[in-house]
Amino acid sequence: MRTRVFTMIAASLLLLLTAGCGPFPSALAADGAVSEARMQQDIVNALKERKSSLQLKFTGKASTLKQTVKDTLEKAIRTDDYLHYVVKTYGYKATLKGDTATIAFSFTYWETLAQSAEVKRQVARALKRILTPSMNDHEKEKAIHDWIVTNLSYDTQLISHSAYDGLMNGKTVCQGYALLTYEMMKQAGIPVKIVEGTSRGRAHTWNLVQIAGQWYHLDTTWDDPVPDMAGKAYYNYYNLTDAQLRKDHHWKASASYPAATADYGQALKALGAKPSSKAEFYRKLYGTLGFSFLEDAYTVTSVSDLTDRIRRAADSRENELVVRYTRGGTVKSDLKKALNAQTGVAGMSYTMEDYTRTTINDKLLRIKLQY
Known part of the structure; x- marks a missing residue:
């Protein structure tokens, strides 16, 4: 009987650097071949107990056995979100004889x-x-x-x-x-x-x-x-x-x-x-999350409107103006034009951040005025 070996090694999505983890005990399943459902549950149990390895036998169609093992492993990893993302690396090596695979799974973790x-x-x-x-x-x-x-x-x-x-x-x-x-x-x-x-x-x-x-x-x-x-x-x-x-x-x-x-x-x-x-x-909370900036009173849509808002703030001797600007792609040049059009303002500084409550390129502007 021909013997084949297939291997799958995978890493959790955010495996960026190796973190030092202590050794983990291994787990050995029963000698008899297990069903697909039992294999999935055995993997889940091994992960929950933070086992470093699991060995078992599985019988299935030779033509699809490799994919079945891979899919079952993925399903087990994803049964619980915390379990999924605490797994650092996972994989397996299997020896196939006919319709039966002897599988050695291996795991490492971000947390013990x-x-x-x-x-x-x-x-x-x-x-x-x-x-x-x-x-x-x-x-x-x-x-x-x-x-x-x-x-x-x-x-x-x-x-x-x-x-x-x-x-x-x-x-x-x-x-x-x-x-x-x-x-x-x-x-x-x-x-x-x-x-x-x-x-x-x-x-x-x-x-x-x-x-x-x-x-x-x-x-x-x-x-x-x-x-x-x-x-x-x-x-x-x-x-x-x-x-x-x-x-x-x-x-x-x-x-x-x-x-x-x-x-x-x-x-x-x-x-x-x-x-x-x-x-x-x-x-x-509505105000804390910035939803107020969707209202007309805090929304600026053009250079002329921005110029006018700054002028009104300056006339009132306001030290800060906060608005949502809908022309995010040209905000820097627009601000320069708006400042150049001002009189009675000695200087202006600003901070800018993306405004995430809309689906367009809006910016939240915090403009400080100096007199």
Whole structure:
């Protein structure tokens, strides 16, 4: 009987650098051949226990056996988002005799079993401090977002990749942010998923959260200033739709990623208009997330309009003007023209950032005036 050997080695999406991990025990399945469902469950169990290896036999059609093993391994890895992204590398080597394969799986991890357990404990303690029984999911999400962004900083050296690193050392990359967001939302009872794709030219992960029956994109990584600013949180990537996020995030469509189509600003505006004990929270959050800049009073659409807005601010001796400018592609030259048209203004400085609440190239301008 002919014997064939086939091998598959894969790396989790965000495997950038090797992190030092201690040795893990191996696992050996029963000697008899297992079914496809049993093979998947055995793999899941090995991952949950952070085993470094798993050996088993599987019988199937020789023509499709290699693909079956590969597909089953992928399904097992993706049964749980936290488990998926805590796996660092995975693969297998199989020896095939007829319709039976003897398979040796291998795994490495970003977190040990003990470290993942510590993440759960630390998250439970943090949630006990920042959440109250009276909070609804809108309030819980805001509290969790702010806690993560103000307690973690982005690891610019790209060494730390886990939620454990973020909690214990205060630094991690996007994978760690997404994992911690996932665990905190999950323990708080908020449906959550991890999304993988690219952003700003790099491999990237973020989250989808379900609030009041609607899914939204939440990127705690890009809401954290770099370099880190103590106590500072941004909200540019807080509860965006698919269309809004696609301005600078890219991902492959998947049945695992529910559609995010509801406008969160409209939801907050409606909630804030209803008499309730939470109305003031909704109105304040509406402003914090920058939805006010969609209103005409804060929107500028042309050079002449920008010139006029600056002139009116100068006439009133205002020190700062904040507006959404819809001509993002020409903002620098337009600002120069608007300043040159002013009288009575000694100088002007500005900061500019992408405005993520629309699907066009809008910029949020903060203009400081000197007299």
